[in-house]
Amino acid sequence: MNPSEASDTDHHWLVKAIELAKQCPSSSTAFSVGAIIVDQHGREIASGYSRDTDVHVHAEESALSRADPLSLCHATLYSSLEPCSTRKSRPTSCTDLILRAGIPRVVIAWREPSLFVADCQGVELLQAHGVEVTELSDLADMARSVGMPESS
Numbered sequence: 001m002n003p004s005e006a007s008d009t010d011h012h013w014l015v016k017a018i019e020l021a022k023q024c025p026s027s028s029t030a031f032s033v034g035a036i037i038v039d040q041h042g043r044e045i046a047s048g049y050s051r052d053t054d055v056h057v058h059a060e061e062s063a064l065s066r067a068d069p070l071s072l073c074h075a076t077l078y079s080s081l082e083p084c085s086t087r088k089s090r091p092t093s094c095t096d097l098i099l100r101a102g103i104p105r106v107v108i109a110w111r112e113p114s115l116f117v118a119d120c121q122g123v124e125l126l127q128a129h130g131v132e133v134t135e136l137s138d139l140a141d142m143a144r145s146v147g148m149p150e151s152s
Contacts, residue, residue, distance in 0.1 A: 010107050013038055013078040014136055017047075018109060018143045021059070021080045024050045026150045031112070033081045033147055035059035037067050037103070040074040056089035064097050076105040080143040082112045085121040095122045098131070105132045109143035 013036055020034030030050060037045040048062025060083050067075075077083075083094035083106065098106060112120035123133050 009042060010076075010078075010134060010136060011139070013076070014080070014107055014109055014139055015142070017059075017078040018080045018139065018146055020047060020049050021143070021146045023052070024059075025055075027051065027055075028150050030149060031081055031147045032149075033059035033079060035063040035077060035079040037063050037072070037075050037077050039071055045071050045075060058084060058087075058090075058094050060094040061090070061097055064101055067101075069101065072101045072103050075103050076107060077103050078107045080109050081147055082108050082110065082120055083122040083126070084112065085125055093122075095125045098126065099129050103131065105134070107134045107136060109136055110140035110147075111135070 017034040017036045020036065021032045024032035033050045034047070035049070036047040039045050045068070046063045046066035048057070048066060049059045051057060052062050060077060060079055063077070077098060083098055085093050085095045087093050106126055108123070111123065123135070126133050
């Protein structure tokens with residue numbers, strides 16, 4: 001789905017996820033990401049941001065840890081950055097966590113650049129497993145301005 005087909009609801013929740021990323025403790029070695037999980041009725045189930053509980057936690061991982069697993073089968077996960085497909089700090093990627101949770105839809109603002117992980121495959125892996133992925137590239141600049149690592 002391209003940005004012109006996305007709903008006002010998608011824009012609303014993704015902007016909220018980008019705003020949430022502003023709460024991330026700064027880092028020179030990781031992106032600042034916000035994630036919000038919303039049920040099929042448009043209610044927030046859970047949210048999280050990078051490094052909110054420990055220095056290695058990712059936003060999607062944090063939000064998923066706060067959600068009732070039974071509420072996820074019709075949910076949408078909004079993330080300011082493409083979910084990771086590999087990790088250095090944990091054995092399970094955010095893409096795998098999303099697939100295990102059974103979330104059928106993910107909305108992102110931008111794809112992960114190869115700054116820390118070359119060739120992120122989060123979108124492709126989610127789609128290959130039947131997850132609908134919507135990229136709202138019109139919000140990419142906003143997400144990048146919040147999410148880029150701090151210079152050393």
